[in-house]
Amino acid sequence: MASAPAAAGSGAGRGRRSAATVAAWGGWGGRPRPGNILLQLRQGQLTGRGLVRAVQFTETFLTERDKQSKWSGIPQLLLKLHATSHLHSDFVECQNILKEISPLLSMEAMAFVTEERKLTQETTYPNTYIFDLFGGVDLLVEILMRPTISIRGQKLKISDEMSKDCLSILYNTCVCTEGVTKRLAEKNDFVIFLFTLMTSKKTFLQTATLIEDILGVKKEMIRLDEVPNLSSLVSNFDQQQLANFCRILAVTISEMDTGNDDKHTLLAKNAQQKKSLSLGPSAAEINQAALLSIPGFVERLCKLATRKVSESTGTASFLQELEEWYTWLDNALVLDALMRVANEESEHNQASIVFPPPGASEENGLPHTSARTQLPQSMKIMHEIMYKLEVLYVLCVLLMGRQRNQVHRMIAEFKLIPGLNNLFDKLIWRKHSASSLVLHGHNQNCDCSPDITLKIQFLRLLQSFSDHHENKYLLLNNQELNELSAISLKANIPEVEAVLNTDRSLVCDGKRGLLTRLLQVMKKEPAESSFRWVWGQVPANSAQFLLGRGSLTHILYCIVDSECKSRDVLQSYFDLLGELMKFNVDAFKRFNKYINTDAKFQVFLKQINSSLVDSNMLVRCVTLSLDRFENQVDMKVAEVLSECRLLAYIAQVPTQMSFLFRLINIIHVQTLTQENVSCLNTSLVILMLARRKERLPLYLRLLQRMEHSKKYPGFLLNNFHNLLRFWQQHYLHKDKDSTCLENSSCISFSYWKETVSILLNPDRQSPSALVSYIEEPYMDIDRDFTEE
Template sequence: MCVLFTVSDDLVKDCLSVLYNCCICMEGVTKSLASRDDFVMFLFTLMSNKKTFLQTATLIEDILGVRKVKMNLYSSMCSLLTESVFINVFLTHRICIHQCVPYSQNLYSSMCSLLTESVFINVFLTHRIGIHQCVPYTVISSESSDESSLAASPLRHRLPQSMKIVHEIMFKVEVLYVLCVLLVGRQRNQVHRMLAEFKLIPGLNNLFDKLIWRKQTSTHVLHSQNQNCDCSPEISFKIQFLRLLQSFSDHHENLICDGKKGLLTRLISVMKKEPPDSSFRFWQARAVESFLRGTTSYADQVFLLKRGLLEHILFCIIDSGCKSRDVLQSYFDLLGELMKFNMDAFKKFNRYVNSDEKFQTFMTQINSSLVDSNMLVRCIILSLDRFEGQTEDMRVVEVLSECRLLSYMARVENRLTFLFRLVNIINVQTLTQENVSCLNTSLVVLMLARRRGTLPFYLNALREKEYAEKYPGCLLNNFHNLLRFWQRHYLNKDKDSTCLENSSCIPFTYWKETVSVLLGSDRTSLCAIASYIDEAYMDLGKDFLEV
């Protein structure tokens, strides 16, 4: 082992490159190397040499990736170390770890520079060395190759540059991940302000076509076990990029992109071209939806409607044959935000869903998984309620009378069916971050009924449904327990309560009042759940709630 220290750095680099390619091309090599503790520790010593650092870091990242059980923290440590070396400010100013707090301007400036400035971008484009030429793909050129061409361009001359490119991409992936975490942390407002100040989004916008969503050249054919695998550098980079957009747009009111095409326009463009089975569809829809989420903006909705987004979503739901529940849920959520309170959107919906067959297909998709589609149902019910209060406007009357979707939801029996299913598919024990929205959607139905003085009618309908199903007390007791959970959760969560208010345009005080009325103990009150539960069936499931 000591002999290696006497050889030249170039020879060590070549040896590391050979090992790296063996790990890529030969099954079991990586695991074999990872099992050698002495070899792993030796690689760490090579990282202290600037000349061999890049090749060593690239190899050791693969090796540590298969040692998840024994060294599950090493990869994170290496990412932090390599990031510290790569970002010049850490070397120039010798910033200590304890100084790198979430509100450090130097840290965010460095991260934004690392993400938006590509050290190797010119070489990347000039030599057409793509991300797809590196791990985990094997690249086959469509042009013929002979021994003379290989001799003129030996592997050891080509590999280092492509390794640098992959390493840069992986650095960006790691930084994107860190920023995503910080954007939802306690200091998120300061993080948003600094990222906007350092022009992160305009920088990513400038790199969008060149690096982030670059068109693949036709001179290469990709071969891999799974080309949609989320662990490849290219796919990881795209997904982390979309996650960053989702987190940033969700909290920051920004108009910060320069040029003719902004980041949102570019994203919609690639979204329309994505294959039906693409793994990116979920993240693309989430990123666009986060732009609309919150207080409804008519201008933002129109911006997206003019770019054909609604028709594209409806095509994906009705005509594309999409089977992925995650993708469908993301499209339902996006469609709800796009259509909420917007007459033009409902008109466009009716023009696309222009037959009973299409409408039935659409409703079948909604009903197939109400947990996934309930946010869309909520937006339709809220929109219907607002439109019904604006009947002095003839355009609204026209939309209400012609739109299949609004006509369907206007029928009380259909709203009751949704309410029954929403309350019935969840309980306190099965509540998750994904399905708690069903509880809030059921509350929206009852809040609007309370406004119109029809809350007793809805509660009595739930009671009759219980007896028709021969389970007296189960449904209403379950709903009672869910509302007690709601009080404990939302009355102590300022952020969550603000989100409810902004998304529904219903003051949170009215949410609280309605829940209190429903949970009232006075059995003579027609608006209290308790008055619709027979004495013999009171407190069913109470023990489960207290557990």
């Protein structure tokens, strides 16, 4: 005997409902008889043939079956709704029927988002499932889109209140019934039409919430340039609407992730880029361009991101009240619905979706009056926190897009950085109560916590803003910029041009700049905290600035004394340590002062050698520094060379060969990613410096001997040959990447190219060509890795 299909699931997308919640809907009981109506309707829904709507049954039949099946009268209401929603209807009766349907579905939506559905059910099937199965979803789509139909040259109109009811019912059905959201996502004309409903403040929130979930499951990204009057629509949003709209934008401007790790390899990315060049800009790039063409768009985002949170409520009472709400709220829908209740209080307009706060009556599910009067201040503050996340995300994506230079200039001009600096202590890294605020079903260390998510998004934005860009000095204040100038003067080194060109009117104000604030809080974070951040390349005066604030000592403590095991965190430590120490005599002195015993040095080396993918940037920086120091005539440099354990260790040829062998051996063309390609570049740095000293043939000969000692001749040099061929394909056509290589190493890119060409020379008589060290029987250098 056939069983009824599952009705409930994660229809709303974005993984908001847990598997446990979905499972709670599984056992509805009841054994369908042959010819079961619901099975026939489900079959019709899948095939588009047969029984698909309530209008295919008589009211008498539906009423009789409802007595047995307890469908809450939904099929009969749909029958009436169809009859009263024809083109010439005034829709008054239609709206009354919607008001009857709405509460039958809203309580099920509440049960889903709060995960408090009772195990015993009065009905065999959820109301939302019955509503969809009898054609309710398709009927509401038709009703909503009636304004797109013209009769005798005039377009039909329906009231905002009726649209709002339709949208709320649709959303509740998406929440509770599997597949509804995906079906709506396939109706591209309907998705585009939904954007037009955001012109009304009365329907904006319901529309935005539904669009967000639809786009979350849509296979193909929507194109914003297809939305009618997009510029006018967005320009007319107030600041709160724009903040809500950013949740939608987060889905429309980010490149869709296939979820396949192979797609993240450089080989796959290069192939995808070649394909994209032939196909033109992606939908995400088109959407970014559409947004940037809207006058004042980025400026308004910057104002939203830096808007101060109202502080009319005392800090202690705010945290206590917010914590009470956070233990219950776990969904943006709940948050928005509560906010709407508060905003519409003066209109005495009951919201279509109502959620009870803690302590509300479980009998009717309605908030108590006293609770509702306490709602607005906490919800406004929470809204500010939640939507800053979305705004920062949108700005971050735009900063990494094709128009990054334009966005960079605008973000600086609109003073985003000083604005975030002013919010740093009170919002971004504010002190919390002893009991941290967490989302329902999560713990305080979970990345889903709004506090942690805000910090992570904030750090990502700063990384995108400051990495390899001269505008990074906007993270300082005027006094700190003066300090940089004084450091350059004292060290008798030229002042960094970017510092001289920094517009002082756009830098941080107050006693401390944003960089100094970050350094202070980072030192207070646990050693394995994920809140780590690297300030791009660090010139000499900037390194001295950071050294003077205890950065190097703190990093060494975390690497050596804290016994940090997290690979991601260690990588950030090594990256920053490398930038601080590169070409900086004082940094090596401080290193030697802290690592003052052989035991400490061995712990440090163990951390380096445990994962060269994480530590190779430090190895590169120390190797480059050693080469420069050896060519300088200076007493301080000579002293450091003679005393520093790390420099003495790196100076040994066996050490360099060990690093070189392992760096080449841990990567292959098919596994190269943006993360581990640095291993290839570090190996090239070692060989370029050897070439400068006319020792390149020696190093290649030693690599050959190491191959033979492993009883596998040719395996390393063949691999290196393939890697260098890929290097030429990857870097010779990427201006940004080649510039980064040149700037970070202080070796001209032409020398990089020359060295790679010399190594790839096919002449087996050349003492600097790789093929001269691969014996003929083991030669495997012509493999077409692009097709593997």
